[in-house]
Amino acid sequence: MQHFHRDVPRLGNVAVSRHAQERMIDTGIPERMFERVLLSGLDTQIGTNVVWREKDGLRIVVLTNPTPNVGAKLVKTVYRVNAQARTKARR
Numbered sequence: 721m722q723h724f725h726r727d728v729p730r731l732g733n734v735a736v737s738r739h740a741q742e743r744m745i746d747t748g749i750p751e752r753m754f755e756r757v758l759l760s761g762l763d764t765q766i767g768t769n770v771v772w773r774e775k776d777g778l779r780i781v782v783l784t785n786p787t788p789n790v791g792a793k794l795v796k797t798v799y800r801v802n803a804q805a806r807t808k809a810r811r
Contacts, residue, residue, distance in 0.1 A: 721751055724792070728758060731771070731782065733792040740780075740795045749798060753778060758795075777801055 721741055725734045744754060753776070761775035771793075773780040779801045786794040 721745075722755075725755075725758060728793075729760070730763060731773075731784075731793050734758065734782065734795060735790075735792045736795040737797070740798045744798050747800065749778065749800070754780070754798060774801065 721736075721744070723736045723741065725736070728734045743749075744751070757773060757775045757778045757780055761773040761778075761780065764772045764774065766772055769783055769785050771782045771784055773782060777800055778798065780798050781796045783794045783796050786792075
């Protein structure tokens with residue numbers, strides 16, 4: 721599994737936490753699906769430091785200013801969302 725993605729649209733460099741990687745494995749989320757959402761999902765800003773990127777029932781939670789900051793955003797977790805839990809995302 722790739723744990724670092726360069727030049728992700730609207731985010732820049734993105735690292736994927738071990739927790740997010742384990743969660744994908746445990747819940748059976750294919751890496752191809754994760755990458756499709758990461759590269760082309762719709763964003764919802766949650767506070768000043770968190771972005772939800774969502775598409776096709778998958779939500780990726782991204783910390784935009786992680787501590788320690790090593791020059792990349794951080795995917796904190798990944799999970800499937802039910803239709804009633806989806807937000808109106810903005811590009």
